[in-house]
Amino acid sequence: MKWLLRRRSGPAAALRHEHLSRSSSMGESEGAMLRDRPWWCSRFVRGALLLTVSGSNAQGFMMAPNAGSFFAATSGLHRAASVLKSLQPSATRITESRENALSAVSVGKEIDPVYGGEKAATEVVVVGAGVGGLATAARLAKAGCRVTVVEKNSEEDIGGRLNELLMEGGFRFDTGPSLLLLPETYRETFAALGRDSDDFFEMRRVSPTYKVYFDDGESVDLSDDEGELRRQMDRLEDDGFDKYKAYLDSAQLNLEVGLPNFIEEKFTPGRLPEFALGALFNSPLENHYGQLRRRFDSPKMRALLSFQDLYVGLSPYNAPAVFSLLQAIELRDGVYYPMGGFARVGEALGTVCRDLGVKFRFDSPVSEVSVVGEGGRVNSKGVVLASGEVLEADAVVCNADLPYAEEALLPASVSRSFENSEYSTSVIAFYLCSNRRWPQLSHHTVFLSTDWKASWDSAFGKLPGGELGESFNFYAAAPARTDPSVCPEESDAIMILVPCPSIPDDYTGEIDDGASASARATRNGGGPDREDWVRRAREGVIREMEASAGMEGFGDSIVGEEVYAPWNWRDRYNLRRGAVFGLSHGLNQLSLLRPGPQHPTVNGLWFCGASSRPGNGVPLVLIGAKQVAANVLKVVEGGNT
Ligand SMILES: Cc1cc2nc3c(=O)[nH]c(=O)nc-3n(C[C@H](O)[C@H](O)[C@H](O)COP(=O)(O)OP(=O)(O)OC[C@H]3O[C@@H](n4cnc5c(N)ncnc54)[C@H](O)[C@@H]3O)c2cc1C
Structure with missing residues (x-):
């Protein structure tokens, strides 16, 4: 192998000068290493650069841009890799094996990376x-x-x-x-x-998927039993079940196209043409409620097939209809539980x-x-x-x-503002120990208001004064039906989630701190009395469970309880605005418009995480x-x- 080696003169010296003048962007330790020790840079006949740092046992090679393939290779001190990368940011392959590097340079191909043990580079x-x-x-x-x-x-x-x-x-x-x-x-x-x-854990399918109670006492079991489902849906609407099946077919198409292309970001043509054709009649970008209204006459059918929009931080009134994919996931593929x-x-x-x-x-x-460097990147x-x-x-x-980290962890000079972004709701969570087992509840039970629009306005702070409304939707998880280990026999461990508006970042609410109503009003800056939300939500939940689901005596059966309010979520996990599902997934915060993985x-x-791409929910994360x-x-x- 033939090297043209120059010491501190000619092009190499010029390169060194340029490099040192940029040392702040490559990091202090590398800069100091090059300032304190003699080093050489040479141009290899095949277009690779050799960098040797004397006394540090660090040496590296890098293909020049015109060689078509870029990589950096170092031996000895792994920090030399950073030096090479700062000289040529597009270098992507790093190895600590000198032989590997030399042979790759000599044949002009990329190196198989060498990792592991003491030699791990990064x-x-x-x-x-x-x-x-x-x-x-x-x-x-x-x-x-x-x-x-x-x-x-x-x-x-x-x-x-x-x-x-x-x-x-x-x-x-x-x-x-x-x-x-x-x-x-x-x-x-x-x-x-x-x-x-x-x-590590068994994932067991939950059946029925959901039980749903409306606040007028009507109920539906969303189960795999098609005959039973037909009977229930046809009761809600003429041909309700057939319309439901047609709706699920289009939801399935949204899932098959949406998951690989927009969530996993790997282009998969598959059913794209069919999706595009379908979009002419049922735009996946129109609002979900609008699409459901065209398909179903019964407000209850519309409600049954859109409450899941909450998981992506949206209401059916602003969720793109493509989120019908959530129903395809739940009602076709099923809901599971980790035992x-x-x-x-x-x-x-x-x-x-x-x-x-x-x-x-x-x-x-x-x-x-911590960041080093100024201006630009x-x-x-x-x-x-x-x-x-x-x-x-x-x-x-x-x-x-992400919105918290940008604001709280990054220097102002580089942090992005998420002040005007749209956030999901928060939730008031009740963890209730009941001394009775309640057959009226399934593992997953949803209580839906028949005042559908008002219930969503309540969750998103759109009622006058940003108040929590009197009618709200809520969810109850009672996993003892699938996993008996959650509580003693004849008892129930019930988690209730009541969606509620997210809160200001500086809100200092506390439950039961003894403050008077007027003191709380002052503390809330004149905003809604969020501490009172907890009391009202608890009362509303118990009232609804007793009345709609016939769970008489439920309130009295509670022998222990814990509450997580929006400010508890915010402070426990540093969730901006206490928004438990992070940034919402409206069209302007979806797919490529959502903050990407790299700053x-x-x-x-x-x-x-949940506020970056692809989005919220454990599978997406x-x-x-x-x-x-x-x-x-x-x-x-x-x-x-
Ligand atoms: C009530 C509720 C119900 C949900 N239901 C479902 C569901 O049924 N199915 C589903 O799939 N998803 C559900 N989700 C959403 C799901 O929980 C989230 O999408 C997911 O857990 C987010 O994971 P993450 O790793 O992004 O964030 P996190 O779990 O929030 O992890 C971030 C971590 O960073 C830590 N951290 C924050 N700031 C700092 C700091 N300065 N220094 C060090 N550490 C810090 C936090 O303490 C936290 O441990 C639910 C969420 C909630 C709150």
Whole structure:
């Protein structure tokens, strides 16, 4: 192999000068290394650059742009890779094997990345041990990165919003998710990590999918029993069942096109032509309620097939009709439950992370993502903990809620504003221990108001004064029907979720703090009395369950309870506005218009979680983790997930 080596003269010196003048953008340690030590840069006849840093045992190669294929290769000190990347940002392949690099240079092909053990090149800090942070951390560790997950909450809270509450008397509650949808996304995540999800938790199908009560006492079981479903739907509307089947066919089409193309972001022509043709008659972008009104005469049928829009932070009045895919997921593919509770999913991911060498720092809130450089694109260099400790990293993956992180963790010079973005609702969650088992409830039961428009206006703060209305929809999870381990026999562990408006970030409400009504009004800045929402929601829920579902004596059967109000969600997980489903998924915050995985101006800063792409819900966050890990590896190491 033939080298043309120049020492501090000619083109190499010019290159060195240019490089040092940009040292702030490549990081202080690399800059210092080059300032303090002699180094050489040479041009290789095949168009590759050689960089040697004397005394540091660091050496690297990089293909010049005109060679068509870019890569960087280092041996010895892995930081030299960053130097090469700052010289040529499009370098994507990194190896620590000198032989590997030399042979690749000599034949002009890309290098198979070499990862693992002590030689792992890339340090990654993940902010947050939610499902998104854990899945991303595990994928990156599997690919050979050195990963540290930093979480503000304690070890028993691993999994973030996938959490549980244990209460006296043997009651256990999932505090967040209770519907396991798209089980394949869970299986795929574990399989990609070399594990089988069945070894950690069993996903059991729940039947019936839902029971629905209307506030006039009418009820419907959304089950697999077609004969029974026909009888119930035809009672609500002439040919109700046939119309329902036709609707589900179009929902299925939305799912088959929407999931791969807009959520997984892998172009899959499949049924696209059929989708495009169908769109001429049923636009997937018109509002969901409008489409349902054309298909169904019965307001109850419309309500049955649109309450799920809440999961994506929308109401049927502003959700694009493409979200009928949610009904295809639930009513065709089914709803599942992880036996033992959702916390097992977070725990399992934590176990896999540890097996792959991921390090955890619990009770360690991050106070800052540090960046270096000024103007234009800057680089993230790690994080600063609230304790003042600095953790350096080549890449930072932020799993903490994106709008919160932009505002609270990033320097003002690079942070984006999400002040005027649209947020999902919050929820008031009641965890109720009942000393009776209630046959009126299914595992999943939904209580719907017949004052449909007002109930959604209530949840989204559109009633006068932003108040919570008198009629609202709510959801009850009573998992003892599927998983007897949640409570003693003859008892019930019931989680109730009442959607309510999100709250201002500076709201300081507290439950039962003894403040008078006038003191609360002052404290609320004249806004609605949100503390009173909790009392009213509880009363309304018990009244409705007793009246519509015939659960007489339910209120008196409650022997223990806990409440999470919007401000508890906000403070526990740093969720901006207490919006439990993150940024909503309206057309202007959907697919490519939703914040993507990579920060637009901070190199090496990535986002994974409910408020970034593809969106909210555990399956989507798992899909997002796969995409983020793949992107991080492509940029920093050229590896594969
Ligand atoms: C009540 C409720 C019901 C739901 N129901 C369902 C359902 O049935 N099915 C479903 O699929 N999804 C459901 N979801 C949505 C689902 O829970 C979320 O989409 C998902 O859990 C989000 O995961 P994540 O990793 O993005 O965020 P999170 O779980 O919020 O994880 C982020 C982590 O970052 C940590 N963090 C924040 N700030 C910092 C900081 N400064 N320093 C260090 N750590 C920090 C947080 O403590 C948290 O652990 C529900 C959510 C809620 C709240």
